[in-house]
Amino acid sequence: MSTVNIKINGIPAEVEAGSTILTAARKAGFKIPTLCYHPDLPAWASCGICVVKIEGSPKMLRACAATVSEGMSVITQDPEIHEIRKTVLELILSTHPNDCLQCLRNGQCELQTMAADFGIREVPFEARVQEIPRDESSCSIVFNPQKCIKCGRCVNVCQQLQDVWALEFIGRGDGTRMAGAGDVVLNETPCIKCGQCSAHCPVGAIYEVDETHKLLEAIHTPDLHVAVQIAPAVRVAIGEAFGMEPGEITTGKIYAALRRLGVDAVFDTNFAADLTIMEEGTEFVSRLTKGTGAIPLITSCCPAWTDYMEKYFPDMIPHFSTAKSPMMMQGAVTKTYYAQKANIDPAKICSVAIMPCTAKKYETRRSDNMQSSGYNDVDFVLTTRELARLIKAQGIEFTKLPDEKADSPIGMYSGAGTIFGNTGGVMEAAIRTAYNLITGKNLEKVEVDAVRGMEGVKRGAINVDGTEVRVAVAHGMANVRDLMKEVQQAREEGKEPPYHFIEVMACRGGCIAGGGQPYFTTDEVRRKRVEGIYKDDEASTVRCSHENPEIIEIYKDFLGSPNSHTAHQYLHTEYVPRPLYRK
């Protein structure tokens, strides 16, 4: 690492060459306030809160976008800088509705926190709030442009990180506003509902559709049996909403919290992740060894990815695993297998999923296969953020809860099930079982290092009894296009496919950093959550899906064998090309 010597507020510091003043100052322990800047994104320099002075220079620089140079002397704080930043903040506040107490971001809003930090007591400027109606067209995301501070994070996330282009700036100057691509409502744009916009918004301008009331209503409906499943990634993140460290495993506390809310049965999506591996692993081995379908096989657990593929890469449909996502499998077996075992009328079961994801809200209605039980397999979905709010609202002291266990017979999970939350996890879990299916024995080392880590596209080759299985893992939607092009090109040229198996997750880091996860996710937070998930795997006595006793039992009692007729009826789905724009 080459470095340069600079001074920050008179104190010498050796910092990485090419880094921004903001990064250098933060590393040296100086706080510079930011609003539009987010470490996931290239600096946009739109808000002007982060201005600093450079000695000997007549103008102020935006610390997020200006890079350090040898000998530079930076001043990050003085009364004049403070006054300028405060004015910028007051101008933003003059265009922002003053209804913090009723806002969904109350207590978690970056603008509110900044106003508190600056000690704002009055705004000297006339209020100028734009009168733009709220966009409630999407089943996953609500967009309230009135609260938008035009930081540009949502647009940049949607375009740069996710390559979806559902959002754009419309107009210019003080008339600028964010809008759906082509100035239509969100549901008519190419939006894939990943919700990364909502996870990156600093204020309450773009957020998940709140369905918390539905869970309370269900719990209070007599004779309704409420069965809730929780996704892998929820357990290592929800604690953050209660002051715990990212990555802390809170599985038992979530089970306990759900029971205290009044839920009747607590299940774990990790069980169905194991089920997905049985189905998808079998499908993969069959395609690979018997040629029963297109290679590479591409994972389909991520509903934002399937939506993207149906819109942007419909020619890839034959490559998609027909296995449903764990959430939808769990829903299907809740209203069939579990209903039979527990002798409950499936019509009286309310099946709810707690997910790190806003696209999961859409997935429950994406096709008729989502009603395979004859009812809605999953009635509705709450994101991690919504469950955290509900737990708080119901006066449950989350951190003080005991660790409880999930309910049988669809609550037990293997380490392979839990790693579904991480990028590379579905691949690794599938390899553990596919290896067994092909060779009849388990991998000596179940960890597959080639598919772990934060690199945007990971490629690897796994030796399965002398046969090389080539795999690729992509996360962050913008990393997918090139990978798909590689496959398309090989196909057009009649060449051997570059990979046998591809895993895609729409969000950077995988579901642990999904669009419905607690706010303030950065790469550091992602790393901790990823570690938490791997710890959960390591602590499991059963590390492979095919060894989960409840999985063995459900095949014996209900499904027969993987990819059987019954399995296809309840656990598989199909995909259709969809238009990019509905209008």
Added chain:
Amino acid sequence: MSVNAIADIEFSSELTDFITEWKEKPGNLIMILHKVQQEFGFIPREAAMKVSELLDVPLAKIYGVATFYHFFKLKKPGKHNIQVCMGTACYLKGGQDLVEELQSLLGVELEEVTDDGEFSIETVRCVGCCGLAPVMVVGDEVFGKVEKQQLPEIIAKFRNR
């Protein structure tokens, strides 16, 4: 790539050739949007979608550009589009009064079209003849030192033309 068929709108061969010529060149979008507006008088949504498909540029970006520049119109203007200059000189000489009078005479707001499709009003920045302020442009005709009382006459001149 996607299932969207090429958007349902005819481009003239001249426009199609122009797009082909500029397809791979950097900075082509603004040039092409100019040409589209020349052909249709505005940028219809279908045309924007077709350009998006032909250039493989997201529709979001096209709208971002088309709404950033005042010149581009996304709504079909009236047969006679009345442009009132709001540059500094014209503004000081009463440009705003002209706008208000036109709105009241025609019964439409800015950027709106009269029911009969004859007129629309928009404001523009500096037409380049500040000595004639306040200035108004209808079609290719420039009107200088315009006074409110002249407006009914100017409108009558263009009506049904």
